[in-house]
Amino acid sequence: MGRILFWIVLALAAIALWRGWQRAQRRARMTTKRKTAVAGESMVACRVCGLNVPRSEAVVDGEHSYCSEEHRRQARSGG
Ligand SMILES: [Zn+2]
Secondary structure, eight states, X not given: OHHHHHHHHHHHHHHHXXXXXXXXXXXXXXXXXXXXXXXXXXXXEOTTTOOEEETTTSEEEXXXXXXXXXXXXXXXXXX
């Protein structure tokens, strides 16, 4: 009887360990993804309002960047 209990406890411990490891893996992957998204993407400031936007989302016009198409137009029309 004691031997069966030992195996049950061992199995439960193994499952708990495995689950914890999986969770840690998932968390680590998510953190890495978030880090690369922040660190790998340079931010540019809008010329009109000064808002910082990721380069991929910014509206680039020549050497200037804008947060939106509206602000690009505003800057072009002499704003
Ligand atoms: Zn703007």
